[in-house]
Amino acid sequence: MTSQTLLTLTLVAVFTFDPPSSSFKSTxxxxxxxxxxxxxxxxxxxxxxxxxxxxxxxxxxxxxxGPAFEDRSDDTGRAKAAAxxxxxxxxxxxxxxxxxxxxxxxxxxxALVDMDESLIGTWGVxxxxxxxxxxxxxxxxxxxxQAVQHAPARLQKAKEAERALRIxxxxxxxxxxxxxxxxxxxxxxxxxxxxxxxRTVLASHSLARLGYFLTQWKRRADAAAVVxxxxxxxxxxxxxxxxxxxxxxxxxxxxxxxxxxMAEEYILHAGEQxxxxxxxxxxxxxxxxxxxxxxxxxxxxxxxxxxxxxxxICIFMHAFAFMRRLLGR
Numbered sequence: 001m002t003s004q005t006l007l008t009l010t011l012v013a014v015f016t017f018d019p020p021s022s023s024f025k026s027t028x029x030x031x032x033x034x035x036x037x038x039x040x041x042x043x044x045x046x047x048x049x050x051x052x053x054x055x056x057x058x059x060x061x062x063x064x065x066g067p068a069f070e071d072r073s074d075d076t077g078r079a080k081a082a083a084x085x086x087x088x089x090x091x092x093x094x095x096x097x098x099x100x101x102x103x104x105x106x107x108x109x110x111a112l113v114d115m116d117e118s119l120i121g122t123w124g125v126x127x128x129x130x131x132x133x134x135x136x137x138x139x140x141x142x143x144x145x146q147a148v149q150h151a152p153a154r155l156q157k158a159k160e161a162e163r164a165l166r167i168x169x170x171x172x173x174x175x176x177x178x179x180x181x182x183x184x185x186x187x188x189x190x191x192x193x194x195x196x197x198x199r200t201v202l203a204s205h206s207l208a209r210l211g212y213f214l215t216q217w218k219r220r221a222d223a224a225a226v227v228x229x230x231x232x233x234x235x236x237x238x239x240x241x242x243x244x245x246x247x248x249x250x251x252x253x254x255x256x257x258x259x260x261x262m263a264e265e266y267i268l269h270a271g272e273q274x275x276x277x278x279x280x281x282x283x284x285x286x287x288x289x290x291x292x293x294x295x296x297x298x299x300x301x302x303x304x305x306x307x308x309x310x311x312x313i314c315i316f317m318h319a320f321a322f323m324r325r326l327l328g329r
């Protein structure tokens with residue numbers, strides 16, 4: 001019998017018969033189950049089941065939505081020019097008072113985050129943020145926001161939280177333009193300040209957004225660590241971190257079936273994402289996950305995909321699994 005004839009008979013057998021086999025038991029999600037409750041049906045199930053899940057996770061690992069990354073941290077043709085001394089541009093705290101200085105810093109911050117990069121003015125080197133490029137207006141606003149350190153103790157916590165929020169928006173402005181080092185420093189600083197004043201939701205959202213950009217910047221290991229810290233701070237109202245954790249874990253899991261299932265639980269229960277693009281991506285990923293789960297238990301479901309690569313791989317894997325069972329009898 002030729003190999004071609006054998007393959008033909010195998011494919012006919014796969015799609016004609018549905019022999020009982022523990023290797024392809026249904027593995028659909030049950031809504032509401034915790035990731036910790038997933039268990040492999042039996043030791044004998046591991047190879048076939050994990051190969052299906054591995055194929056789905058690696059072929060459709062969902063690159064998190066976002067533009068192509070070009071690190072502009074060292075885009076310093078303008079930044080390395082001699083920068084004016086910030087203290088010469090700022091109101092004196094002693095003369096203006098801490099509150100007036102702080103209010104001026106908030107106003108400057110709000111104005112600049114809505115500003116186009118071409119209008120932002122002179123740039124400088126970020127001494128605190130690993131030497132990246134930063135507009136002097138951001139540095140000036142942040143220096144004025146430090147006036148909160150002179151605030152009365154009863155106002156410190158609220159004002160520090162406001163300062164953390166403004167730094168978060170500075171990080172967002174820089175990250176969206178791929179000034180990676182300056183943005184990363186500010187996301188981490190915003191989270192640190194938020195934790196100090198017990199604003200854990202702000203801290204977790206700052207780290208989640210950093211995790212998103214780290215993923216865009218091809219720093220998946222750093223992104224995974226940041227996202228885990230974000231979830232540790234806030235696991236209840238943190239849809240972006242939950243989704244990113246699931247996506248990153250699903251890729252990193254390799255052939256580890258249990259780890260893939262737990263990752264998919266995070267994606268399934270992450271909730272609506274903060275942008276339409278991310279939500280559309282999550283929806284597509286959920287469709288992919290459902291396809292591989294359905295196809296795992298029924299070979300006829302291989303044809304439910306419009307992606308020819310999915311269909312061919314699915315057929316081959318069912319054929320391979322059928323041959324293993326046939327030869328093992």
